[in-house]
Amino acid sequence: MSAEDRRFQVLRAIVADYVATHEPVGSKALVDRHQLQVSPATIRNDMAVLEDEGYIAQPHTSAGRIPTDKGYRLFVDRLSQVKPLSVGERRAIQSFLSEGVDLDDVLRRSVRLLAQLTRQVAVVQYPTLTRSSVRHIEVVPLGSRRLLLVVIADTGRVEQRVVDARSDVDEAVVADIRALLGAHVSGQRFPEAVAALAELPGRAAPEVREVLADVVASLRATLVDQPDERLMMSGTSHAPGAWADQPETLRGVLEALDEQVTLLKLFAVLQAPDAVMVSIGRENLDENLSGSALVSAGYGAGDMLMGGLAVVGPTRMDYPGTMAAVRAVARYVGEIVAGR
Incomplete structure (x- = not known):
């Protein structure tokens, strides 16, 4: 040696x-x-x-x-491979996550499980709309001038918006709008769906055009304006113990978690599912996290990145164990979300 x-x-x-x-x-x-x-x-x-x-x-x-x-960086970089979880641990994770009844439940279970496995704060990002496709758009009348729009992505993510139309809307108009959306928007990737929406009013009959313009404006806002800023968090109760000897660091961590901007930037740099990233101490650009470490991974299907999840803890965390847990949970979340 x-x-x-x-x-x-x-x-x-x-x-x-x-x-x-x-x-x-x-x-x-x-x-x-x-x-x-x-x-x-x-x-x-x-x-x-x-x-x-x-x-x-x-x-x-x-x-x-x-x-x-x-x-710590040398230690992490020299890990020849992330230690695998046991067969029993992998089966337990898969079983627990597969019991989720919908996307919200799967993500809630994943972030809670990750916090329990690592005894740290865990965060999961909803599937990003920019990488998703429109499975279906439903239009539901709520009154003579009010409509509920329900956008369902292929990942199971659901977005809802209420539209106040400028004129009365009867069932025939609703049916026409629903048909136009189904023919020209459903099945499209979200970036293409936004472009398709812009052309829809020109395809509609005159009696539909004004209401459709209101619907299109709401849908475009839904798909374009900050579509990915949705996070779910668990394990904040672990934070006081994790940073017990670093009260100043703890305050900064809680502030960073509350603002979420740093976490969104973290997920934005993920390139592919399954690759585990570790940022340590002052490698984190946010000063509030300069005494912390973040272990993150993307989830998705094949090479398709849908979202990310991460664990936030002190720099003295169990890196091999945390990296293994993050990778395993990310892998199963990707399989489940992609299969829905």
């Missing part, structure tokens, strides 16, 4: 002990707890090199060391 590989083994042991104990790790503890097969003097020398290179640090006057963001 090279000196570099040996020092990484020391770093890995320090990460493991610090995650488990939340206490700085000394050379004696490494000798006692880990079979590193080198002398205590060699471990002390390796720790000195790791500290000089910025991978570990000495907090205050403690004799022990803790990993730095740079140390």
Whole structure:
């Protein structure tokens, strides 16, 4: 084993002990707890090199060391593969998620399960409309001048809007609008559906055109204006314990979770399902998350990315376990949503 590989083994042991104990790790503890097969003097020398290179640090006057963001990053990057969950764990996840009765229930179950598995805060993004197709648009009269529009995506996502028409709407007009939407919009990808909607008033009979224009304006707003800003969260009760020794960090984390902007930006950079991304400490652009780590993955079908999910926790999280849980849940959510 090279000196570099040996020092990484020391770093890995320090990460493991610090995650488990939340206490700085000394050379004696490494000798006692880990079979590193080198002398205590060699471990002390390796720790000195790791500290000089910025991978570990000495907090205050403690004799022990803790990993730095740079140390965690090396540890994560050197994970040869995400450890697989057991067959029993995978079956339990699949069974629990497959019992979801609709999209909302599946996502609610997934985020709750992920929070329970990791004991951290979990967030899931609804399937993004920009990557979805229109399965159906229903038009339901609510009164002489009021209509309910129900947009159903192929992922099961449902959007509803109420339209106040400028003139009375009878059943014949509703039927004509429903038929036009079915013929020219249903089955289209959402970006193409927006373009198709713009042309619809010109295809309609004069007696339908004014009401259809109101319907089209509402639908375009539904499909274009911030269509992806829908998140579901679970596990915020874990946050006070996770950042118990970092009250300032906890306040920032809760603020970031409340605003959601950082999380939406996180999901925006996901490129494909199943790839796990980890951002650590100051790699997070939001200062409120500079003492935290985010583990995220996209979900979808094949190469089609539908949305994302993530876990937010302190930098001393169990990275292998968290990455495995995020990837497994993302994979099953993708299978279930794509199959609906």
